[in-house]
Structures are given as structure tokens and as C-alpha cells.
Amino acid sequence: MVETLSVEEARRRRDEVLASVGGNECDLRERAARYMLNAEELAALTELDELDFLLSE
Amino acid sequence: MTTGDALVAEAQRFATDLTATVRAVVGDHVEAFRARALHHPGLDHVSVHQEPRTGIPLTVAGAPLLNLTAEYYCVWDSPGQFLAVDESAVKVYAGAKAAGEPLFRYEYTRATTGDVPAAHIQIHGHRDALAFVMTRAGSGSPRGQQLAGRVAQGAAVPRMSDLHFPVGGTRFRPCLEDVLDMLVRELGVDHAHAWRDALADGRERWRRMQTAAVVRDAPAVAIEALSALGYEIHLRDDKVIPQDNRDRLREL
Numbered sequence A: 001m002v003e004t005l006s007v008e009e010a011r012r013r014r015d016e017v018l019a020s021v022g023g024n025e026c027d028l029r030e031r032a033a034r035y036m037l038n039a040e041e042l043a044a045l046t047e048l049d050e051l052d053f054l055l056s057e
Numbered sequence B: 001m002t003t004g005d006a007l008v009a010e011a012q013r014f015a016t017d018l019t020a021t022v023r024a025v026v027g028d029h030v031e032a033f034r035a036r037a038l039h040h041p042g043l044d045h046v047s048v049h050q051e052p053r054t055g056i057p058l059t060v061a062g063a064p065l066l067n068l069t070a071e072y073y074c075v076w077d078s079p080g081q082f083l084a085v086d087e088s089a090v091k092v093y094a095g096a097k098a099a100g101e102p103l104f105r106y107e108y109t110r111a112t113t114g115d116v117p118a119a120h121i122q123i124h125g126h127r128d129a130l131a132f133v134m135t136r137a138g139s140g141s142p143r144g145q146q147l148a149g150r151v152a153q154g155a156a157v158p159r160m161s162d163l164h165f166p167v168g169g170t171r172f173r174p175c176l177e178d179v180l181d182m183l184v185r186e187l188g189v190d191h192a193h194a195w196r197d198a199l200a201d202g203r204e205r206w207r208r209m210q211t212a213a214v215v216r217d218a219p220a221v222a223i224e225a226l227s228a229l230g231y232e233i234h235l236r237d238d239k240v241i242p243q244d245n246r247d248r249l250r251e252l
Helices: A007-020 A025-033 A039-055 B003-026 B128-135 B142-152 B176-187 B195-217 B219-228 B246-250
Strands: A002-005 B034-040 B043-049 B056-060 B063-076 B083-094 B104-109 B119-123
Touching (some): A002 A007, A002 B003, A007 A039, A007 B034, A039 B063, B003 B034, B003 B043, B003 B063, B003 B083, B003 B176, B003 B195, B063 B176, B083 B176, B128 B142, B176 B195
Parallel strands (some): A002 B034
Antiparallel strands (some): B034 B043, B043 B063, B056 B063, B063 B083, B083 B104, B104 B119
């Protein structure tokens, strides 16, 4: 239930998540600010934010 | 146990507690919360989140009307003894999956800037009278100036969700159990048989933990209260009288 990540694994996972929703993070965040994300996009953005926290980035 | 092992153990415990709380209300079919830990010299961070990522469906009379998400970002506290929540967000959406705009959200940011309450609720609704008042927000506060500037530039219409309603600061903020309790009582969310006791148990655990933290914030007050109950309290000779954490006591 606890997934332990290295910095490299967290960065790789971040790339995968972003690619899964088209790869344009600016567009994703801009549409998030207007609450226009579908469930999968919102889930992806939440995971990006989580990985950024874990990486302190 | 290494710092990394302790981090994983604490993350596991926290995720297990959250899973038990949600299952006690929604049912045993709910997926377990998952934790992620990144252990690196000088960087010990943990996140805990619900599964699936698209949120936990909540039913009313069997129909999936609402959806709950809960995210926690954690770090070691200053003395490095406890896993402390650095940021959290509990959000409720309409519909079977979390998408678009939430109905409301409870959020917490430990390192608050002062303009926004550390613990707050944001309600995503609309009321003309409130929007009107918000268009007049201005020179009185940094947040008001920010909002008035956006309105003046035509960049934004004031939204109720721009307001952060404070809910008790770091120590007295609501817990996940409070949100679930509200959803059952106010919105009729379907629930398991023993939900009430399970939430009360979780709330008691949370408040006992926070009580210990509050005692550390204001030890003299704790001594006064315990002395009134008949205790005699002495500081060990090898210890220095601890100072109040006034910042914590005074924060919004």
C-alpha cells in the first residue's frame, strides 16, 4: 500500500502522467483554473501536483 | 529503524486509518488509500490519496450523486518525531467522478502566508449579493486589493469560491470524519450500519492527537488546567522551561 519512489522514478512517472493527458501542462493547468477538466485529466493533474510535492519541485 | 523505514511505516499507518474511516461509512468495497514515499537525504516526503484517483463515489438512495477526494501531503514535524500534514485537500464533487468544479472543499496549508487561513473551506456556489460585496472589496486587505484589481481589469468576476472561510487553524481544524459526518447527516449519503460510532472513534483519535499538540503549544495553560484538577507537575531538573508556540496560537 506504500509505494516508495526514488527521485528518478518520481520524475519518470511524472513524464508518463503528463504524456497520458497530451503532454501540454500549461494547457492542462489553464483549463484546471477554469474548472474544465474531465475526470481523467483532473486525476492526472492531481498526480502531477503530488509528484511535484514529493520531489519538492 | 532508519528514517526511511519510519517514514514508510508512518505513511502506512496514516493510509490505513483513512481507509478504515471511509470504509466505516461508505462500505468495505471502497479501495484502500495509497501512500507514496520519497526518501532521499534531506528530503522525506509522503503523500496519501484515495483510490481510485477519480474519487470515491458516494450514493444517495443507491444513486451515485456525489464524489469524494482526499489528498494529504506530509513531512516530518520540526523535531522529526511525527508525520505532520503539510497540506491537505478534501473535496466533494457532484456526479459519479470528480471532474470540473467541486461543490466545496476543505483545505489546509501548514505554511500559511497570513492572507489565507491555514485551514479553510471554499464553497463553489453563487449569490448575487455576495458577488456584489466582493466587487467592492478593495484597499482594506491584500486579498481584497488582489480581487478588486482583477475585477477592475475585467479579468474575473468575483466568485464565492474565492473566499476562504477559516475553520480553526492548524490545531482545531476539522478532520475527514467531520466531512463524512456532514455528508451523511446533511445530504443523506448512504452509509454502513456502524458509521456513527466509527466516525466518533476517528474524531476522538484526531482530537486527542491535536490536544497533545496544543499542550506543546501552550504548556503553561496545560499545567494550570491540570493543577486545577489536583495534579502536581514538576519540570525535571535537566529540562528547560518550554516556551509557548505563540505563532501557532495566534495564526488564522
